[in-house]
Amino acid sequence: MDIKAYIIEKGKMAKNGARRLATVSSSVKDKALLSMADAIEREGGRLKKENQKDIEYARTKGLSPALIDRLTINDKRIIEMAKMLREVAALPDPVGEIMRMWKRPNGMQVGKIRVPIGVIGIIYESRPNVTADSAALCIKSGNSVFLRGGSEAINSNKVIAEILMEAGSKAGLPDGVITMVDVADREAVMEMLHLDRYIDLIIPRGGEELMKTVTANSRIPVIKHDKGLCHTYVDEYADLKMARDICLNAKVQRPGTCNAMETMLVHKAVSATFLLPMIGKFQQAGVELRGCPKVVSLDPSVRPATEEDWNTEYLDLILNVKIVDDMEEALRHIETYGSQHSEGIVTNNHQRAMSFLRDVDAAAVFVNASTRLHDGGQFGLGAEIGISTTRIHARGPMGLEELTTIKFIVLGDGQVRE
Amino acid sequence: MDIKAYIIEKGKMAKNGARRLATVSSSVKDKALLSMADAIEREGGRLKKENQKDIEYARTKGLSPALIDRLTINDKRIIEMAKMLREVAALPDPVGEIMRMWKRPNGMQVGKIRVPIGVIGIIYESRPNVTADSAALCIKSGNSVFLRGGSEAINSNKVIAEILMEAGSKAGLPDGVITMVDVADREAVMEMLHLDRYIDLIIPRGGEELMKTVTANSRIPVIKHDKGLCHTYVDEYADLKMARDICLNAKVQRPGTCNAMETMLVHKAVSATFLLPMIGKFQQAGVELRGCPKVVSLDPSVRPATEEDWNTEYLDLILNVKIVDDMEEALRHIETYGSQHSEGIVTNNHQRAMSFLRDVDAAAVFVNASTRLHDGGQFGLGAEIGISTTRIHARGPMGLEELTTIKFIVLGDGQVRE
Numbered sequence: 001m002d003i004k005a006y007i008i009e010k011g012k013m014a015k016n017g018a019r020r021l022a023t024v025s026s027s028v029k030d031k032a033l034l035s036m037a038d039a040i041e042r043e044g045g046r047l048k049k050e051n052q053k054d055i056e057y058a059r060t061k062g063l064s065p066a067l068i069d070r071l072t073i074n075d076k077r078i079i080e081m082a083k084m085l086r087e088v089a090a091l092p093d094p095v096g097e098i099m100r101m102w103k104r105p106n107g108m109q110v111g112k113i114r115v116p117i118g119v120i121g122i123i124y125e126s127r128p129n130v131t132a133d134s135a136a137l138c139i140k141s142g143n144s145v146f147l148r149g150g151s152e153a154i155n156s157n158k159v160i161a162e163i164l165m166e167a168g169s170k171a172g173l174p175d176g177v178i179t180m181v182d183v184a185d186r187e188a189v190m191e192m193l194h195l196d197r198y199i200d201l202i203i204p205r206g207g208e209e210l211m212k213t214v215t216a217n218s219r220i221p222v223i224k225h226d227k228g229l230c231h232t233y234v235d236e237y238a239d240l241k242m243a244r245d246i247c248l249n250a251k252v253q254r255p256g257t258c259n260a261m262e263t264m265l266v267h268k269a270v271s272a273t274f275l276l277p278m279i280g281k282f283q284q285a286g287v288e289l290r291g292c293p294k295v296v297s298l299d300p301s302v303r304p305a306t307e308e309d310w311n312t313e314y315l316d317l318i319l320n321v322k323i324v325d326d327m328e329e330a331l332r333h334i335e336t337y338g339s340q341h342s343e344g345i346v347t348n349n350h351q352r353a354m355s356f357l358r359d360v361d362a363a364a365v366f367v368n369a370s371t372r373l374h375d376g377g378q379f380g381l382g383a384e385i386g387i388s389t390t391r392i393h394a395r396g397p398m399g400l401e402e403l404t405t406i407k408f409i410v411l412g413d414g415q416v417r418e
Numbered sequence: 419m420d421i422k423a424y425i426i427e428k429g430k431m432a433k434n435g436a437r438r439l440a441t442v443s444s445s446v447k448d449k450a451l452l453s454m455a456d457a458i459e460r461e462g463g464r465l466k467k468e469n470q471k472d473i474e475y476a477r478t479k480g481l482s483p484a485l486i487d488r489l490t491i492n493d494k495r496i497i498e499m500a501k502m503l504r505e506v507a508a509l510p511d512p513v514g515e516i517m518r519m520w521k522r523p524n525g526m527q528v529g530k531i532r533v534p535i536g537v538i539g540i541i542y543e544s545r546p547n548v549t550a551d552s553a554a555l556c557i558k559s560g561n562s563v564f565l566r567g568g569s570e571a572i573n574s575n576k577v578i579a580e581i582l583m584e585a586g587s588k589a590g591l592p593d594g595v596i597t598m599v600d601v602a603d604r605e606a607v608m609e610m611l612h613l614d615r616y617i618d619l620i621i622p623r624g625g626e627e628l629m630k631t632v633t634a635n636s637r638i639p640v641i642k643h644d645k646g647l648c649h650t651y652v653d654e655y656a657d658l659k660m661a662r663d664i665c666l667n668a669k670v671q672r673p674g675t676c677n678a679m680e681t682m683l684v685h686k687a688v689s690a691t692f693l694l695p696m697i698g699k700f701q702q703a704g705v706e707l708r709g710c711p712k713v714v715s716l717d718p719s720v721r722p723a724t725e726e727d728w729n730t731e732y733l734d735l736i737l738n739v740k741i742v743d744d745m746e747e748a749l750r751h752i753e754t755y756g757s758q759h760s761e762g763i764v765t766n767n768h769q770r771a772m773s774f775l776r777d778v779d780a781a782a783v784f785v786n787a788s789t790r791l792h793d794g795g796q797f798g799l800g801a802e803i804g805i806s807t808t809r810i811h812a813r814g815p816m817g818l819e820e821l822t823t824i825k826f827i828v829l830g831d832g833q834v835r836e
Contacts, residue, residue: 019753023777096776102798108787110797115779117809196633200809215614219633221640221810242832249834335437357827358514359441361533369526369830378835379528379826380520391535391618392639393811396826408797408814409775412787414660416667417796 003183007191010179011146011198014119017176018144022116024173026093032171033136037085039167040132040160044078050159051128058152070126071153081132081160084383088136091382094400095142098409108412114404116142118200121192122385123148123214125206128156134203135164135178137385141403144177146199148192150206151184158182193218203398205386223393225386227313228258228341230371233330233356235347236269242368243274243346244281249370250344252285256315258387259342259374263310263320265330271298271323279321287317294323310337327352331359338362341389342371363389363396421601425609428597429564429616432537435594436562440534442591444511450589451507451554455500457585458550458578462496468577469546476570488544489571499550499578502801506554509800512818513560516827526830532822534560536618539610540803541566541632543624546574552621553582553596555803559821562595564617566610568624569602576600611636621816623804641812643804645731646676646759648789651748651774653765654687660786661692661764662699667788668762670703674733676805677760677792681728681738683748689716689741697739705735712741728755745770749777756780759807760789781807781814 021029040047051073058068094114101111120143122134131147138145149157161180168178181188193202196219204214205225214222232250234243250261266275271294279299282289289295290305305320310333324330334343344366345356353367364374376384376397384397394402439447458465469491476486512532519529538561540552549565556563567575579598586596599606611620614637622632623643632640650668652661668679684693689712697717700707707713708723723738728751742748752761762784763774771785782792794802794815802815812820 019779022779104796104798108791113775215637221808223810239832245832245834253835353829357531361437361440362825364826364828366828367830369828369833370835372835373526373828373830373833374826375835378522380522390639391823392641395823405809405813407780408782408792410782410784410787410791411771412785412791414657414663415787415791416663417671417788417790417793 001183003185003187004191006183007181007188007195008198010181011119011195013176014144014146014179015176015198017174018116018118020174021139021144021177022095022142024142026095028172029093029140029142030089032168032173033085033089033140035167035171036136036164037082037089039163040078040082040085043163044075047073047078047156047159047163050155053155054153061152063152067126067152071128071156073128073156077129081129084133085136088140088383091140091400093140094404099406106415108410108415111409112406113409114401115407117403117405119144119146119198120403121146121148121195121199121202121220123189123192123202123204123206123210125150125210126153128153128160130205131157131160131180132164133383134385135161137383137400137403139168139173139177141400143403144179146179146181146192148181148189154182154184189213190217193220196220203385221393223388223390223398226389227339228260228387229262229311229313229337229339230259230342230344231263231265231334231338232261232344232346232371233265233324233327233334234267234270234274235327235345235349235352236267237349237352238270238274238346239348240270240274244278246344246346246368246370247278248281248285250372251282251287251319252317253370253372255317257372259371260315261319261344261371262312262314263322263333263337265322265324265333267327267330268294268323268325275321275323282319285317287319290318290320292322295321298323313339327356331356334360339389341387342366342374344369344371363387419601421603421605422609424601425599425606425613426616428599429537429613431594432562432564432597433616435592436534436536438592439557439562439595440513440560442560444513446590447511447558447560448507450586450591451503451558453585453589454554454582455503455507457581458496458500458503461581462493465491465496465574465577465581468573471573472571479570481570485544485570489546489574491546491574495547499547502551503554506558506801509558509818511558512822517824524833526828526833529827530824531827532819533825535821535823537562537564537616538821539564539566539613539617539620539638541607541610541620541622541624541628543568543628544571546571546578548623549575549578549598550582551801552803553579555801555818555821557586557591557595559818561821562597564597564599564610566599566607572600572602607631608635611638614638621803639811641806641808641816644807645757646678646805647680647729647731647755647757648677648760648762649681649683649752649756650679650762650764650789651683651742651745651752652685652688652692653745653763653767653770654685655767655770656688656692656764657766658688658692662696664762664764664786664788665696666699666703668790669700669705669737670735671788671790673735675790677789678733679737679789680730680732681740681751681755683740683742683751685745685748686712686741686743693739693741700737703735705737708736708738710740713739716741731757745774749774752778757807759805760784760792762787762789781805
């Protein structure tokens with residue numbers, strides 16, 4: 001099989017699909033998404049049967065139970081996928097919104113109108129529900145989606161895409177709007193990353209290796225969804241009860257997520273009143289603590305943190321703790337070790353809050369709230385395709401609006417360039 | 419010399435400079451830009467002396483007079499550079515603008531604030547004034563600029579950057595905000611394109627070869643300023659006098675620009691009343707015409723257009739002309755041959771105007787106005803760094819706002835994730 005020719009052919013179809021989809025009405029798109037939701041539920045049996053193949057293969061390959069769990073599609077997950085499709089259908093259509101329109105001195109009206117980006121390539125690992133999530137968000141925002149899932153979920157991804165495409169076509173979507181690359185060969189990824197003629201944007205979702213491969217090889221703009229090494233700084237003027245609730249939530253509510261706290265920075269003035277009791281609370285919650293020398297001397301049950309620890313995104317019930325002399329030291333620590341993802345301060349001092357907001361460079365900065373709230377749904381953007389850690393186009397939660405671009409429109413009555 | 423180490427060192431300094439510059443006040447930035455303008459005028463002699471080296475080298479290399487003219491810095495161009503610096507200083511500072519702020523059901527306030535992108539890499543050819551333009555726009559928008567000009571202008575670019583840096587430092591800008599890569603070796607470009615740790619965005623400005631090199635090798639997001647193969651469609655319902663003025667302007671006012679018209683599409687109903695007299699007018703204006711068979715049979719003085727002609731951005735006084743049966747045919751031609759840059763229609767029919775605006779996919783679409791108006795200044799965005807043909811982040815004229823990104827800010831009073 002000629003993988004390059006296969007990918008080019010698929011790319012051409014996706015581009016044609018995108019051109020047609022860009023002018024499809026909101027009601028047709030919404031009807032299609034609702035049909036897809038029904039189809040996912042109706043075809044649950046077919047779905048689980050294909051998923052079983054991936055699970056069996058994963059078992060023969062000796063994958064970990066956690067990974068197999070991520071792969072598994074059960075009734076609950078089918079219902080969740082259908083629910084997500086219906087929720088996306090209910091969101092407002094971003095396409096066609098005229099964002100601004102203004103008049104120039106020569107009388108011409110200039111405006112910006114929101115349009116789809118075109119073809120969006122998603123390269124992802126493991127969880128097959130990403131197939132449905134990505135297709136729903138891309139189609140709602142008028143984009144073709146060009147999917148390449150992990151080889152370990154290839155049968156599940158294929159059948160989900162098939163079910164969605166069948167339902168979409170029947171409901172009036174153009175051909176080519178959902179493409180699933182069903183070649184397990186890694187060459188397919190490389191060819192996809194070189195398809196700048198047909199794919200307009202690549203969104204990688206997965207681990208560090210995937211991010212590196214995509215960054216090093218893509219000729220297409222990439223919006224990364226990279227790691228989060230997030231801090232919370234408890235200031236000397238913090239409401240200590242609030243600080244306790246926020247820090248516990250940021251660490252333990254779901255430690256495996258990119259917006260969970262990995263390091264807590266505590267002002268020295270509250271080390272006895274806040275930190276000492278917090279150490280016990282964290283340990284009760286099953287959190288292993290690693291501290292700077294001052295923390296260790298405060299409570300010798302805390303293991304000393306190494307340079308590597310400050311640099312680690314644990315995604316687990318492990319927390320670094322550091323006592324700082326002032327906010328400056330906290331800011332320097334965040335600048336050195338942070339990944340510009342989610343950073344928080346707990347304080348009741350207005351000036352400290354404002355300078356933290358201004359000086360910390362991150363996709364989202366929090367005053368008196370848990371970094372775990374960094375999420376498209378929590379922010380009120382509706383569903384999200386992930387949290388962008390790239391500094392252009394979209395930063396933070398990437399919802400429907402972030403999956404669009406603009407075109408300028410000019411209404412004249414004969415204006416020319418002088 | 420170890421070029422890789424040199425570029426990494428420069429990148430690190432640029433990143434540090436960007437961190438500091440992000441929180442520098444508007445008044446310091448503006449004062450610095452005004453000092454730079456004064457310095458460029460004051461140091462005109464030094465500038466012209468260095469420029470002379472490049473001109474002499476270009477002559478020994480046998481470069482064309484047109485290219486040598488583009489290289490040349492004379493008093494008029496010095497005054498223009500200083501004027502541009504003062505104009506950018508006078509524009510509003512985009513950094514720090516809170517674009518929106520909204521309240522969530524749990525009471526937290528979520529907002530988006532405009533912040534600099536970070537370090538912007540500009541890779542450009544020939545014209546040394548791009549050095550000053552890029553530095554002014556990047557600094558005003560709070561970004562460090564990492565410049566790599568063409569080797570043929572290396573002495574001119576170096577001295578401009580030096581003069582700007584000296585003036586900027588004295589006026590209080592942090593170190594590292596202007597970096598000029600003064601190694602002629604092409605390896606420097608490759609190392610720059612791999613510096614994703616320190617450079618956040620690459621903007622290439624130049625010919626097709628440069629675009630290809632950058633696209634194929636960059637690990638950093640790229641916003642291209644690519645070619646414009648622009649069309650104007652004269653509809654059967656056009657005001658024919660208006661159509662004449664617009665088409666003449668779009669072709670002859672400055673044919674060497676990306677937003678000039680390369681192909682005119684004419685509805686068959688106005689081929690006698692509009693096209694026939696226009697052929698004479700274009701020829702009088704020195705335009706060579708290449709036509710479809712129908713145009714050639716209308717006026718045999720028109721040379722037949724080849725498939726290659728329809729695909730060519732002439733940047734010259736040459737124009738393709740095609741008679742179409744209806745607007746559909748015009749739309750299909752634009753979809754096939756256009757470069758999604760600037761596309762126009764002349765019509766007094768409302769429905770035609772509206773469907774042209776909706777259906778044509780381009781950075782800017784014009785009704786009853788010349789495509790030559792596709793420009794940041796004409797659109798009222800102030801100065802621009804170019805016209806983006808990339809579909810993400812910025813499309814069309816890229817001004818100060820387009821050189822920024824956002825961060826989310828969250829003001830809570832103890833909110834946690836449920």
